[in-house]
Amino acid sequence: MRGPEHDESFVRFVRECGPQLYRVAYLLTGQTATAEDLYQAALTRSYVAWRRVREQDAYRYVRRVLVNLHTDWWRAPRTWRERTVSAPPERAGLDDPAAAVVHRDQIGRALQRLTRRERAAVVLRYFADLSEHDTAQELGVSVGTVKSTTARALAKLRLSPDLTEPSEEELSGHA
Structure with missing residues (x-):
């Protein structure tokens, strides 16, 4: 049975951890x-199980749900469809400086060049700051697989044309 305490606890969690969880979702999907x-x-699934979750590390639990759903979605993409809505959602945080927007876009494009497993490993290791062991648990693979996958992904990112520094000519507008 859900009551006000259940709802308040979940709302407080989403307020505190929601933005970071959304960023993980964005980095995974691009x-x-x-x-x-x-x-x-992920939030819907977690809300249903919230009584169980509260006793655990809630952020880790919901992040795991997020990663598992992402894995399920790319394994069976035809079962997940976009839903149309009558009006676009309200957007927050559109006052970011242009350079930050460009930089995020470059990172997003570079991450999209990785395989889904590589992208998940990089996001969990470097954005979520998980250890190799915790990343392996989240992805359901061995620590060795995390190490090799991450190494391959980082090598690709180093060579990514999306992440190269602009030349002096490009910066001055003479390119």
Whole structure:
């Protein structure tokens, strides 16, 4: 039975951890609409199990749900469809400086060039700051797989044309 305490606890958690969980969803998917769907699905599943979750590390639990749903979605993409709505959702945080927007876009494009497993490993290791062992547990693979997957992903990111520094000519507008 759910009551006000259950709801308040969940709302407080989403206020505190929601933005970071959404960023994980976005980094995993690279698409705003898909990230929103993934984030909402993870929150929905977690809300249903919230009585159990509260006793555990809630952020870790919900992040695990997020990663598992992402894995399920790319294994069976035809079962997940976008839903149309009558009006676009309200957007927060659109006052970011242009350079930050460009930089985030470059990172997003570079991450999209990775395989889904590589992208998940990089996001969990470096954005969520998980250890190799915790990343392996989240992904359901061995620590060795995390190490090799992460090494391959980082090598690809180092060579990514999306992450190269602009030349002096490009910066001055003479390119």
